[in-house]
Amino acid sequence: MDAHRTIDWRELDTSLCSIHRTLAVIGDKWTMLLIRDAANGVRRFDDFRRHVGVSEAVLSDRLKHLVSQEILETREYQEPGQRRRHEYRLTAKGWELFPVLVALAQWGDDHLPQPGGQPWRIEHTACGHPVRAEVHCTHDGETLGPRDTRVVRNARRRARTRT
Amino acid sequence: MDAHRTIDWRELDTSLCSIHRTLAVIGDKWTMLLIRDAANGVRRFDDFRRHVGVSEAVLSDRLKHLVSQEILETREYQEPGQRRRHEYRLTAKGWELFPVLVALAQWGDDHLPQPGGQPWRIEHTACGHPVRAEVHCTHDGETLGPRDTRVVRNARRRARTRT
Numbered sequence: 656m657d658a659h660r661t662i663d664w665r666e667l668d669t670s671l672c673s674i675h676r677t678l679a680v681i682g683d684k685w686t687m688l689l690i691r692d693a694a695n696g697v698r699r700f701d702d703f704r705r706h707v708g709v710s711e712a713v714l715s716d717r718l719k720h721l722v723s724q725e726i727l728e729t730r731e732y733q734e735p736g737q738r739r740r741h742e743y744r745l746t747a748k749g750w751e752l753f754p755v756l757v758a759l760a761q762w763g764d765d766h767l768p769q770p771g772g773q774p775w776r777i778e779h780t781a782c783g784h785p786v787r788a789e790v791h792c793t794h795d796g797e798t799l800g801p802r803d804t805r806v807v808r809n810a811r812r813r814a815r816t817r818t
Numbered sequence: 819m820d821a822h823r824t825i826d827w828r829e830l831d832t833s834l835c836s837i838h839r840t841l842a843v844i845g846d847k848w849t850m851l852l853i854r855d856a857a858n859g860v861r862r863f864d865d866f867r868r869h870v871g872v873s874e875a876v877l878s879d880r881l882k883h884l885v886s887q888e889i890l891e892t893r894e895y896q897e898p899g900q901r902r903r904h905e906y907r908l909t910a911k912g913w914e915l916f917p918v919l920v921a922l923a924q925w926g927d928d929h930l931p932q933p934g935g936q937p938w939r940i941e942h943t944a945c946g947h948p949v950r951a952e953v954h955c956t957h958d959g960e961t962l963g964p965r966d967t968r969v970v971r972n973a974r975r976r977a978r979t980r981t
Contacts, residue, residue, distance in 0.1 A: 662938065664858035665869050671937050673926030674854050674919060680930065682847040691837050695827035695969055706828050748929050753964045754921040754951045756837060762918060763836030766911050767843065773972055774834050780968045784957035788917045794947035801916045805943045806858055809936055
């Protein structure tokens with residue numbers, strides 16, 4: 656992006672930056688792993704705890720945080736003879752982290768190879784081909800690398816839907 | 819993704835998962851903010867320190883980490899009358915985090931609105947329209963939501979280029 660900078664990034668107060676604010680909400684390793692597990696159908700406290708390998712105290716804290724941020728929502732369930740409990744599901748806002756999850760996974764897949772390979776992949780259900788997270792232009796649909804883009808100062812907030 | 823799961827996610831050892839491994843490398847708030855700044859042309863120790871608002875000790879540690887992971891590389895420079903120093907630039911591997919950065923930024927932009935709005939945006943240099951990070955199929959190019967995809971067990975590692 657820097658080849659076409661139109662602003663001096665160092666002069667921007669980036670405490671207002673969307674990346675900064677997103678990381679303030681989800682930029683914790685356990686939080687991202689819980690979101691990953693929720694996206695893959697994990698719903699119950701004990702399943703998160705066992706699968707992510709996180710302590711009860713940290714898990715409880717992170718789930719509360721994710722509910723307060725409306726990334727997860729709770730639903731009651733009750734097994735026979737047990738007390739009522741909550742399970743956790745991604746909200747629409749939480750599901751919109753899908754491109755973040757895919758982008759993180761593909762970078763690891765491309766750049767952190769491991770013996771035996773990646774144990775899972777995400778594919779397009781309809782055709783069985785793998786998916787990619789890519790950046791493209793909302794106008795002409797072109798797939799863009801960082802050198803095709805530039806960072807510009809925003810005079811004011813745009814409308815939420817930019818397509 | 820869970821509507822079409824073909825595996826029980828809870829039975830996967832996700833310590834081998836690409837998301838997990840990526841977060842082990844970049845899943846620290848300071849690290850991501852340094853990558854963000856590097857993508858926007860920040861190169862020098864003092865500029866990172868001032869702009870990101872991070873202590874010298876943490877900054878030094880995170881820059882070393884990013885160099886050891888080949889996300890940043892160093893180049894020597896020398897100002898007149900000063901000793902030689904290093905500046906830091908993203909490698910090709912580092913630049914491939916571009917979809918992660920854009921995906922983080924757009925989620926914040928969409929879901930964490932703030933008074934006064936986001937101070938900057940990324941646009942397609944050629945046409946001036948905003949960019950989006952989206953997931954699509956490498957075969958038919960369709961833009962996909964999580965419900966259009968499924969997670970499958972990988973028999974073995976695929977070839978790196980999947981287009």
